[in-house]
Amino acid sequence: MTDSSNHDEFYPVGGLNTASYDLRADLDRKIFEDPIPFYTNIASQVVGPNGGTVLELGCGTGRIAAAIAKLGIAVEGLDLSEAMLAQARTNYPELTWHHANMCDFDLGRSFGLIIIPFRGLQEVTDAHDQRRALECAFAHLKPGGVIAFDLIDPDLRYCLPEGDAEVVELPIFPMPDGIGKAGSRLRITAMERTNDPLTQRFDEHWRFEEIGVDGDVIRREDAWHHLRWVHRSEMRLMLELCGFVSISEFSDFKGNPPRYATNQVWMAKRPD
Numbered sequence: 001m002t003d004s005s006n007h008d009e010f011y012p013v014g015g016l017n018t019a020s021y022d023l024r025a026d027l028d029r030k031i032f033e034d035p036i037p038f039y040t041n042i043a044s045q046v047v048g049p050n051g052g053t054v055l056e057l058g059c060g061t062g063r064i065a066a067a068i069a070k071l072g073i074a075v076e077g078l079d080l081s082e083a084m085l086a087q088a089r090t091n092y093p094e095l096t097w098h099h100a101n102m103c104d105f106d107l108g109r110s111f112g113l114i115i116i117p118f119r120g121l122q123e124v125t126d127a128h129d130q131r132r133a134l135e136c137a138f139a140h141l142k143p144g145g146v147i148a149f150d151l152i153d154p155d156l157r158y159c160l161p162e163g164d165a166e167v168v169e170l171p172i173f174p175m176p177d178g179i180g181k182a183g184s185r186l187r188i189t190a191m192e193r194t195n196d197p198l199t200q201r202f203d204e205h206w207r208f209e210e211i212g213v214d215g216d217v218i219r220r221e222d223a224w225h226h227l228r229w230v231h232r233s234e235m236r237l238m239l240e241l242c243g244f245v246s247i248s249e250f251s252d253f254k255g256n257p258p259r260y261a262t263n264q265v266w267m268a269k270r271p272d
Protein backbone atom coordinates (compact mmCIF):
# COMPACT_ATOMS: atom_id res chain seq x y z
CA MET A 1 0.00 0.00 0.00
CA THR A 2 1.27 3.50 -0.78
CA ASP A 3 0.63 6.21 1.80
CA SER A 4 0.99 9.84 0.76
CA SER A 5 -0.51 11.87 3.59
CA ASN A 6 -0.33 15.61 3.15
CA HIS A 7 -1.17 17.96 6.00
CA ASP A 8 -0.81 21.22 4.09
CA GLU A 9 -2.57 20.85 0.79
CA PHE A 10 -6.18 19.70 0.87
CA TYR A 11 -6.38 19.40 -2.93
CA PRO A 12 -3.01 17.91 -3.95
CA VAL A 13 -1.88 17.44 -7.55
CA GLY A 14 -2.61 13.88 -8.65
CA GLY A 15 -4.40 13.20 -5.38
CA LEU A 16 -7.47 11.04 -4.83
CA ASN A 17 -9.20 14.00 -3.16
CA THR A 18 -8.85 16.37 -6.11
CA ALA A 19 -9.65 13.61 -8.62
CA SER A 20 -12.86 12.68 -6.79
CA TYR A 21 -14.05 16.22 -6.01
CA ASP A 22 -16.77 16.25 -8.70
CA LEU A 23 -18.09 12.83 -7.60
CA ARG A 24 -18.41 14.08 -4.02
CA ALA A 25 -19.93 17.39 -5.07
CA ASP A 26 -22.51 15.49 -7.16
CA LEU A 27 -23.40 13.30 -4.18
CA ASP A 28 -23.73 16.41 -2.00
CA ARG A 29 -26.12 17.99 -4.55
CA LYS A 30 -28.32 14.90 -4.39
CA ILE A 31 -28.40 14.64 -0.59
CA PHE A 32 -28.50 18.34 0.31
CA GLU A 33 -29.64 21.46 -1.51
CA ASP A 34 -28.16 21.89 -4.97
CA PRO A 35 -26.26 25.21 -5.22
CA ILE A 36 -26.10 25.22 -9.03
CA PRO A 37 -29.65 26.49 -9.84
CA PHE A 38 -29.23 29.31 -7.30
CA TYR A 39 -25.99 30.56 -8.88
CA THR A 40 -27.17 30.12 -12.48
CA ASN A 41 -30.41 32.02 -11.66
CA ILE A 42 -28.53 34.92 -10.08
CA ALA A 43 -26.17 35.01 -13.05
CA SER A 44 -29.19 35.21 -15.41
CA GLN A 45 -30.90 37.90 -13.35
CA VAL A 46 -27.90 40.07 -12.52
CA VAL A 47 -25.76 39.74 -15.63
CA GLY A 48 -27.64 37.83 -18.36
CA PRO A 49 -26.20 36.83 -21.74
CA ASN A 50 -25.36 40.40 -22.85
CA GLY A 51 -24.67 42.11 -19.55
CA GLY A 52 -21.02 41.57 -18.65
CA THR A 53 -19.04 38.86 -16.95
CA VAL A 54 -19.42 36.76 -13.81
CA LEU A 55 -16.33 36.01 -11.68
CA GLU A 56 -16.30 32.89 -9.48
CA LEU A 57 -13.82 33.02 -6.58
CA GLY A 58 -12.71 29.57 -5.35
CA CYS A 59 -13.99 28.02 -8.60
CA GLY A 60 -12.41 24.60 -7.94
CA THR A 61 -12.95 22.15 -10.81
CA GLY A 62 -15.24 24.62 -12.58
CA ARG A 63 -18.61 22.87 -12.28
CA ILE A 64 -20.54 26.04 -11.33
CA ALA A 65 -18.82 28.37 -13.79
CA ALA A 66 -19.47 25.78 -16.53
CA ALA A 67 -23.20 25.69 -15.68
CA ILE A 68 -23.31 29.50 -15.97
CA ALA A 69 -21.40 29.43 -19.27
CA LYS A 70 -23.96 26.92 -20.62
CA LEU A 71 -26.57 29.71 -20.44
CA GLY A 72 -24.46 31.83 -22.77
CA ILE A 73 -23.27 34.06 -19.91
CA ALA A 74 -19.61 35.12 -19.84
CA VAL A 75 -17.87 33.73 -16.76
CA GLU A 76 -14.31 33.38 -15.42
CA GLY A 77 -12.98 31.39 -12.48
CA LEU A 78 -10.21 32.01 -9.95
CA ASP A 79 -8.68 29.51 -7.54
CA LEU A 80 -5.57 29.10 -5.39
CA SER A 81 -5.20 25.37 -6.06
CA GLU A 82 -3.33 24.50 -9.26
CA ALA A 83 -4.62 20.94 -8.88
CA MET A 84 -8.26 22.05 -8.94
CA LEU A 85 -7.59 24.48 -11.80
CA ALA A 86 -5.91 21.70 -13.81
CA GLN A 87 -9.22 19.82 -13.73
CA ALA A 88 -11.18 22.96 -14.66
CA ARG A 89 -8.82 23.59 -17.60
CA THR A 90 -9.08 19.99 -18.79
CA ASN A 91 -12.88 19.82 -18.48
CA TYR A 92 -13.70 23.34 -19.73
CA PRO A 93 -10.73 24.55 -21.84
CA GLU A 94 -12.90 27.21 -23.51
CA LEU A 95 -13.32 29.17 -20.25
CA THR A 96 -10.84 31.57 -18.61
CA TRP A 97 -9.25 30.36 -15.35
CA HIS A 98 -7.05 32.50 -13.10
CA HIS A 99 -4.55 31.13 -10.60
CA ALA A 100 -4.69 33.57 -7.66
CA ASN A 101 -5.48 34.03 -3.99
CA MET A 102 -8.97 35.47 -3.48
CA CYS A 103 -7.57 37.54 -0.57
CA ASP A 104 -5.10 39.36 -2.77
CA PHE A 105 -5.73 39.55 -6.52
CA ASP A 106 -5.94 42.20 -9.20
CA LEU A 107 -7.45 41.26 -12.55
CA GLY A 108 -7.50 44.90 -13.68
CA ARG A 109 -11.19 44.69 -14.62
CA SER A 110 -14.56 44.81 -12.95
CA PHE A 111 -17.47 42.37 -13.03
CA GLY A 112 -21.24 42.57 -12.74
CA LEU A 113 -21.48 39.59 -10.38
CA ILE A 114 -18.96 37.84 -8.12
CA ILE A 115 -19.86 34.51 -6.57
CA ILE A 116 -18.09 32.34 -3.96
CA PRO A 117 -20.12 29.11 -4.01
CA PHE A 118 -19.92 26.10 -1.74
CA ARG A 119 -18.19 27.63 1.29
CA GLY A 120 -15.06 28.86 -0.50
CA LEU A 121 -14.83 31.87 1.84
CA GLN A 122 -14.68 29.49 4.82
CA GLU A 123 -11.59 27.84 3.35
CA VAL A 124 -9.87 31.15 4.10
CA THR A 125 -9.15 30.38 7.73
CA ASP A 126 -8.20 33.78 9.12
CA ALA A 127 -10.78 36.50 9.85
CA HIS A 128 -8.55 39.27 8.53
CA ASP A 129 -7.99 37.36 5.26
CA GLN A 130 -11.73 36.73 4.87
CA ARG A 131 -12.24 40.47 5.09
CA ARG A 132 -9.45 41.04 2.53
CA ALA A 133 -11.22 38.61 0.17
CA LEU A 134 -14.43 40.64 0.46
CA GLU A 135 -12.49 43.88 -0.07
CA CYS A 136 -10.89 42.43 -3.23
CA ALA A 137 -14.32 41.31 -4.44
CA PHE A 138 -15.73 44.80 -3.77
CA ALA A 139 -12.86 46.39 -5.74
CA HIS A 140 -13.62 44.06 -8.69
CA LEU A 141 -17.36 44.84 -8.83
CA LYS A 142 -18.86 47.44 -11.13
CA PRO A 143 -20.96 50.09 -9.34
CA GLY A 144 -24.26 48.35 -8.56
CA GLY A 145 -22.60 44.94 -8.98
CA VAL A 146 -23.62 42.01 -6.77
CA ILE A 147 -21.75 39.52 -4.59
CA ALA A 148 -23.37 36.19 -3.66
CA PHE A 149 -21.94 33.37 -1.58
CA ASP A 150 -22.86 30.61 0.85
CA LEU A 151 -21.38 29.34 4.10
CA ILE A 152 -22.22 26.67 6.67
CA ASP A 153 -23.89 28.32 9.66
CA PRO A 154 -21.97 27.14 12.75
CA ASP A 155 -23.72 24.44 14.75
CA LEU A 156 -22.37 25.24 18.22
CA ARG A 157 -22.18 21.54 19.15
CA TYR A 158 -19.32 21.26 16.64
CA CYS A 159 -17.54 24.42 17.78
CA LEU A 160 -16.47 23.15 21.19
CA PRO A 161 -12.80 22.78 22.17
CA GLU A 162 -13.12 19.00 22.60
CA GLY A 163 -13.85 18.58 18.86
CA ASP A 164 -15.85 15.69 17.45
CA ALA A 165 -14.65 12.10 17.07
CA GLU A 166 -17.49 10.81 14.87
CA VAL A 167 -16.29 8.89 11.81
CA VAL A 168 -18.47 9.16 8.70
CA GLU A 169 -17.91 6.85 5.75
CA LEU A 170 -19.25 8.00 2.37
CA PRO A 171 -20.76 5.47 -0.04
CA ILE A 172 -18.02 3.71 -2.03
CA PHE A 173 -17.29 5.49 -5.34
CA PRO A 174 -16.02 4.04 -8.59
CA MET A 175 -12.39 5.08 -9.16
CA PRO A 176 -12.28 8.31 -11.23
CA ASP A 177 -11.05 7.80 -14.80
CA GLY A 178 -7.31 7.76 -15.36
CA ILE A 179 -6.39 7.16 -11.73
CA GLY A 180 -5.83 3.88 -9.92
CA LYS A 181 -5.77 0.22 -10.93
CA ALA A 182 -8.34 -1.49 -13.15
CA GLY A 183 -11.52 -2.33 -11.22
CA SER A 184 -10.47 -0.52 -8.05
CA ARG A 185 -12.90 1.62 -6.03
CA LEU A 186 -12.60 4.64 -3.79
CA ARG A 187 -13.46 4.75 -0.09
CA ILE A 188 -13.70 8.20 1.48
CA THR A 189 -14.00 8.64 5.23
CA ALA A 190 -14.42 11.83 7.21
CA MET A 191 -12.42 11.10 10.34
CA GLU A 192 -12.11 13.14 13.53
CA ARG A 193 -12.54 16.93 13.73
CA THR A 194 -10.76 19.41 15.96
CA ASN A 195 -11.93 22.90 16.69
CA ASP A 196 -10.37 26.05 18.08
CA PRO A 197 -13.06 28.35 19.53
CA LEU A 198 -10.52 31.18 19.79
CA THR A 199 -9.88 31.44 16.06
CA GLN A 200 -13.14 29.71 14.99
CA ARG A 201 -10.96 27.36 12.97
CA PHE A 202 -12.14 23.84 12.30
CA ASP A 203 -9.89 21.02 11.01
CA GLU A 204 -11.36 17.84 9.60
CA HIS A 205 -9.28 14.76 8.86
CA TRP A 206 -10.23 13.03 5.59
CA ARG A 207 -9.03 9.62 4.45
CA PHE A 208 -9.07 8.54 0.79
CA GLU A 209 -8.42 4.86 0.04
CA GLU A 210 -8.13 2.95 -3.18
CA ILE A 211 -9.66 -0.50 -2.66
CA GLY A 212 -8.44 -3.21 -5.03
CA VAL A 213 -10.65 -5.91 -6.60
CA ASP A 214 -9.77 -8.28 -3.74
CA GLY A 215 -10.87 -5.71 -1.12
CA ASP A 216 -7.37 -4.73 0.03
CA VAL A 217 -6.39 -1.09 0.52
CA ILE A 218 -3.76 -0.42 -2.16
CA ARG A 219 -3.34 3.32 -1.71
CA ARG A 220 -4.17 5.63 1.18
CA GLU A 221 -4.04 9.42 1.33
CA ASP A 222 -4.85 11.49 4.41
CA ALA A 223 -5.63 15.18 4.17
CA TRP A 224 -6.81 17.87 6.56
CA HIS A 225 -9.57 20.24 5.53
CA HIS A 226 -9.38 23.61 7.26
CA LEU A 227 -12.40 25.86 7.58
CA ARG A 228 -13.28 28.94 9.59
CA TRP A 229 -16.71 29.28 11.13
CA VAL A 230 -18.30 32.69 10.59
CA HIS A 231 -21.24 33.81 12.69
CA ARG A 232 -24.07 35.66 10.96
CA SER A 233 -23.59 38.92 12.82
CA GLU A 234 -19.86 38.81 12.07
CA MET A 235 -20.52 38.22 8.37
CA ARG A 236 -22.96 41.12 8.15
CA LEU A 237 -20.48 43.44 9.90
CA MET A 238 -17.67 42.35 7.56
CA LEU A 239 -19.83 43.11 4.53
CA GLU A 240 -20.82 46.51 5.95
CA LEU A 241 -17.20 47.38 6.79
CA CYS A 242 -16.19 46.54 3.21
CA GLY A 243 -18.76 49.02 1.89
CA PHE A 244 -21.48 46.63 0.70
CA VAL A 245 -25.13 47.74 0.84
CA SER A 246 -28.52 46.03 0.33
CA ILE A 247 -27.28 43.05 2.34
CA SER A 248 -29.66 40.06 2.31
CA GLU A 249 -29.22 36.82 4.25
CA PHE A 250 -31.06 33.53 3.87
CA SER A 251 -30.87 30.02 5.34
CA ASP A 252 -30.98 28.21 1.98
CA PHE A 253 -30.97 28.67 -1.78
CA LYS A 254 -34.76 29.16 -1.88
CA GLY A 255 -34.61 32.48 -0.03
CA ASN A 256 -35.96 31.30 3.34
CA PRO A 257 -35.11 33.50 6.35
CA PRO A 258 -31.97 32.98 8.44
CA ARG A 259 -32.09 29.88 10.64
CA TYR A 260 -29.54 28.54 13.13
CA ALA A 261 -27.21 25.68 12.07
CA THR A 262 -28.31 25.56 8.44
CA ASN A 263 -26.64 27.43 5.60
CA GLN A 264 -25.87 31.10 5.35
CA VAL A 265 -26.64 32.43 1.89
CA TRP A 266 -25.62 36.06 1.38
CA MET A 267 -26.24 38.63 -1.32
CA ALA A 268 -25.03 42.24 -1.25
CA LYS A 269 -24.35 45.11 -3.63
CA ARG A 270 -21.59 47.57 -4.31
CA PRO A 271 -23.35 50.96 -4.20
CA ASP A 272 -24.35 52.49 -7.59
Ligand SMILES: C[S@@+](CC[C@H](N)C(=O)[O-])C[C@H]1O[C@@H](n2cnc3c(N)ncnc32)[C@H](O)[C@@H]1O
Pocket residue numbers: 011025057058059060061062063064078079080081084100101102103116117118119120123124
Ligand atom coordinates in the same frame (compact mmCIF):
# COMPACT_ATOMS: atom_id res chain seq x y z
C1 LIG B 1 -15.30 23.66 -1.61
S1 LIG B 1 -14.39 24.15 -3.01
C2 LIG B 1 -15.65 24.93 -4.00
C3 LIG B 1 -15.34 24.85 -5.48
C4 LIG B 1 -16.45 25.35 -6.40
N1 LIG B 1 -16.85 26.70 -6.08
C5 LIG B 1 -17.65 24.43 -6.35
O1 LIG B 1 -18.71 24.86 -5.92
O2 LIG B 1 -17.50 23.27 -6.73
C6 LIG B 1 -13.49 25.56 -2.42
C7 LIG B 1 -12.43 26.05 -3.39
O3 LIG B 1 -11.86 27.26 -2.85
C8 LIG B 1 -10.48 27.27 -3.17
N2 LIG B 1 -9.78 28.20 -2.29
C9 LIG B 1 -9.53 28.03 -0.96
N3 LIG B 1 -8.86 29.11 -0.50
C10 LIG B 1 -8.70 29.96 -1.55
C11 LIG B 1 -8.08 31.23 -1.71
N4 LIG B 1 -7.50 31.83 -0.69
N5 LIG B 1 -8.13 31.81 -2.94
C12 LIG B 1 -8.71 31.19 -3.99
N6 LIG B 1 -9.29 29.97 -3.89
C13 LIG B 1 -9.29 29.37 -2.69
C14 LIG B 1 -10.07 25.82 -3.01
O4 LIG B 1 -8.86 25.55 -3.71
C15 LIG B 1 -11.28 25.09 -3.60
O5 LIG B 1 -11.11 24.84 -4.98
